[in-house]
Amino acid sequence: MFTGIIEELGVITQITPGPDAARFSVRGPLAVSDARHGDSIAVSGVCLTVIEQTAEGFTADVMAESLRVSALGDAGVGTRVNLERAARVGDRLGGHIVQGHVDGTSTLLSITPGEAWRVLRFSLDSELAPLVTGKGSITVDGVSLTVSAISDPAEPEQWFEVSLIPETLVATTLGERAVGDRVNIETDILARHVERMLALAATPNKGQNR
Secondary structure, X not given: OEOOOOOEEEEEEEXXXXXXXXXXXXEOXXXXXXXXXXXXXXXXXXXXXXXXXXXOEEEEEEEHHHHHHOHHHHOOOOOEEXXXXXXXXXXXXXXXXXXXXXXXXXXXXXXXXXXOOEEEEEEOOOOOHHHOOOOOEEEEOOEEEEEEEEOOOOOOOOEEEEEEOHHHHHXXXXXXXXOOOXXXXXXXXXXXXXXXXXXXXXXXXXXXXX
């Protein structure tokens, strides 16, 4: 479990493709400062398991499905990534509850600069649109953010916006993003549970044994 508060900017140093997975090596001295074999580290929002480590970084296997549904499939050696270690019980929850289970990707549609901030507009797949709400939480490349604006449900192409303060622009990879870039998206876990409960409630003969 994570909070979406990025601790370190890491760099992918090696990618070894396999038939149904790829092995990623990531430089992140802070992320591995207290890591052990089997620990979880979120890499741009994707929860990965440490299988090897050094004082400078770690190696993790990324399954084919994770490469397919996340922007890690676009990554290469030298790609910078957002890193966060798993949250400790009792720590302050600075962002929101993040699982590291990416729902899919979004494309950066536009960047609107402000006096001291930047507004980023992202595409939103129709199946994820019901799970995103104005002023709600969303995770973009592992960063916990608040949705500042969202498209009208009647619009044919759905989108959402986030407003980034200077600290977020500097401390995460979002400040480097350009129009057309793909990012990882994780919707709020509470919204996903509500959607599931509503779907079950609308299902005829729910709970009956056959």
